[in-house]
Amino acid sequence: MKEHKVQSGWRHRLHEVIYEADTPAGKYFDIVLFFLIIVSVLLVMLESVDEIDAKYHSLLATFEWIITIFFSFEYIARIISIKKPFKYIFSFYGIIDFISTIPLYLSYIFAGSQVLLAVRAFRLLRIFRILKLVKFLGEASQLNAALKASRAKIAVFIYVVLILSVIMGTVMYLIESDEAGFTSIPRSIYWTIVTLTTVGYGDIAPQTNLGQFIATIIMILGYGIIAVPTGIVTVEFSKHGKKNKNNMSVVHTNTQACPTCTAEGHRDNAKHCYNCGDEL
Amino acid sequence: MKEHKVQSGWRHRLHEVIYEADTPAGKYFDIVLFFLIIVSVLLVMLESVDEIDAKYHSLLATFEWIITIFFSFEYIARIISIKKPFKYIFSFYGIIDFISTIPLYLSYIFAGSQVLLAVRAFRLLRIFRILKLVKFLGEASQLNAALKASRAKIAVFIYVVLILSVIMGTVMYLIESDEAGFTSIPRSIYWTIVTLTTVGYGDIAPQTNLGQFIATIIMILGYGIIAVPTGIVTVEFSKHGKKNKNNMSVVHTNTQACPTCTAEGHRDNAKHCYNCGDEL
């Protein structure tokens, strides 16, 4: 640990604060970021409500600028503190960070580009990283593992549901008239999925007796079909819970991110990144 | 048992009747209270139906007064029979009891304060305490324990659902027009949750092809997502059922509440409150 502190200086310290949460400063930074992301998303939401925007436009705009400036500094800090900046810039989070920051500046050049601010909602995903701080991480990774294990089964299931929807949607298009809302096959398929998933908006609904009869069959199918993913996930959870007890409490990972390639999930005692081999 | 009966006299006996259900009088009191709470809630319901209120206003008002007077006496009795009255007054139930009783008196001073009577619905929660009388208690505590054990997993799950809703809601706001009902981001998020939970009112529904396509994805996601809490709870139930057989039938609790601090769930053979240490 000692030698590479020497080697990297302030950029390394900045990296520890921004990308990691092992030091008090890093934790504090993550919590402030968490708070600001939520505020920024709330700001975009409130601006979209016409009544609120009409009343408090200047107040919201001020907050918008404060947050945008903070995000701009954060974006620059992220770039200069990492060893390979392009890896960050073209990563998923890098692009989202960029699009969440730039629109306010652009709005002076192109009208309407502010609409891109809505992309900020995606920054909420970053919270998953921050959440590592808290004990929920273990639970989340368990859920994740169970879902991954049942991925293939769920894919088959969704494929069957889609084929069924295409066939049933086509049949309903032939039976029902345009007046009932079945104006095209894609729209009929949309209706079939609305019905099969038991959402049932009612904007499109069968009017003929035959159409209602087939709708009934689709509903009962949907009622039965919903049992399948539930069964898959439950069995997987139950398996996973058992495995966990035996052999999964051995490896402890921490919240460090590799300063070179941003790979995460290193063992507590790791000295080199498992991905690029660089020192941590 | 003998000494503190001597010590506390009629206040102690009143406490036993009102707060506990071990004596015949206590059981009888609880059943009457149970019945009156249900009647009082039904009264508030019936008054809210315009046709019924128009016809039977005076009859309903009379019943309202009878019940309010009983509740007033009960409230005073609860205060004087407990050793630390403020603990009760500022407890959750104490506040609800107060708000369920006072509005009728206030209605002579402030018009419209009767609306607060609706708070009475919360008194129904007290029934859970009364239910301890019956055998359902064991079942309820089993359900409760299973839900508590899966609390962290369910929290992660709800968090994921909320983030997904914010992101999808924002996307739908950008795609769909105001005419379809997507007038603001908060409303679009509302729609996303309506869809993801498969409720599907249909007051807001996508009109464009792209909007309907994304709605389809949200529905299938919701269809799959519903499997997760089910899986979590099922596994927890199944675990808990097994544990139960081994080591949980040892401790028997009773319906006594501590006369000092109102803590509940004492062992049958307890002589002192596990919370404040006072004699029971």
Add this chain to the structure above:
Amino acid sequence: MKEHKVQSGWRHRLHEVIYEADTPAGKYFDIVLFFLIIVSVLLVMLESVDEIDAKYHSLLATFEWIITIFFSFEYIARIISIKKPFKYIFSFYGIIDFISTIPLYLSYIFAGSQVLLAVRAFRLLRIFRILKLVKFLGEASQLNAALKASRAKIAVFIYVVLILSVIMGTVMYLIESDEAGFTSIPRSIYWTIVTLTTVGYGDIAPQTNLGQFIATIIMILGYGIIAVPTGIVTVEFSKHGKKNKNNMSVVHTNTQACPTCTAEGHRDNAKHCYNCGDEL
């Protein structure tokens, strides 16, 4: 077996045909009855469709008479072939059989009494008895046993759902206006259950921001709550499936009904009714 055939003569043979399904004649009778019940229910359905009734009224009326006459004979035969007729007449099935038969005769005296014919739908329940013929019986009894075992847990669950609905319904009544459909507390409770069960008609839907926010909470609650009965039933099924293998394949019941008291589910080798002790 020999002696009581002698003893009871044709009434016993009639009883065997009508109430049991062990003899070929009994099976044949049950299948004809099954078919006629379905036809009679279809007739009532078709008559309720205005267009069909207008076209084929006389044809439907003829069929109606044929079936009613058959049902009348069956009803009389059921009474005379049983040892204690009043036990049948005032049993659940006895009353339904009577109400399914009599309205057509009554329609000559009281106009509109034909509406009672709809009660015939309840005769479909009789099919469960006839179904004993087929192998599904074992499956049905397994489902039944699992549901019975989880009865108490499901009762607690429904109770919690109802209290939650009353409280949430009252809160929504206070928040939302009459225009949105929340005209009274009972109607608001109706809306809450529509939402909590994820049905979501959309005839009543919140309009205000606060109302939509609370609706969102109710939906997510409902989404989580649905996991509870599923978990309960799954665990019970899984337990029951295991028990079954060990000790439940020993007792075989048959489709005989006691000629005296109509009790069912006798062991194959039973000679006396387990309920009234009479000979089978």
Add this chain to the structure above:
Amino acid sequence: MKEHKVQSGWRHRLHEVIYEADTPAGKYFDIVLFFLIIVSVLLVMLESVDEIDAKYHSLLATFEWIITIFFSFEYIARIISIKKPFKYIFSFYGIIDFISTIPLYLSYIFAGSQVLLAVRAFRLLRIFRILKLVKFLGEASQLNAALKASRAKIAVFIYVVLILSVIMGTVMYLIESDEAGFTSIPRSIYWTIVTLTTVGYGDIAPQTNLGQFIATIIMILGYGIIAVPTGIVTVEFSKHGKKNKNNMSVVHTNTQACPTCTAEGHRDNAKHCYNCGDEL
């Protein structure tokens, strides 16, 4: 393998390409077919959207002809390469292949016969065969086995749901007026299933207090009932998962189809069809 290659010549090689996926040519053919089926279904969909059809009619028609000609050749090749052509022609897939190909030719003789093209959606089912190529097969067969094992239980369940729907539908027809949408018993049953499966379109919704009360009961029933298929399927999945580990990884099947009778699912080392006994 050697001898029957000699025996059958080019017809056998054609059979290997079209019906099987063991050779590179066979795999390539299946992938092209998969792609063309999806394109053909998309074409029918796009033609049904009025705006798109108006703009790109000639382009779509050209593609339609190209695909129809390919399908025609495929259909003829399937007939001549099989030993018993009638077995294919009158099989499920044979009929669908015919109906997916012929309407375009017919449209020159009978106007409107193009509507039959929608039958093509059923060709998507063929993809299940092609999917054998990929690893999903094992997962699908597991799902399938679990569903088959719980078939009887699910049949009982659906039967109970249907009877309940008929009874509840009839009751609602008697309670609710025509204005609310309950115009006939079949329509009321349709509404009951819409409610019981928690779809809830809202095109038909109860207006009276009694109707809404019964609707509430139906919803809570539906909420509980949905637990049953889930429980059944979950237990079956969990059983099946355990079995799998012990004794099901022994028999390996391949994607060969018998050239005589088209039976599928032969063991890897099979030399004769398990169905007709002919050489593979």
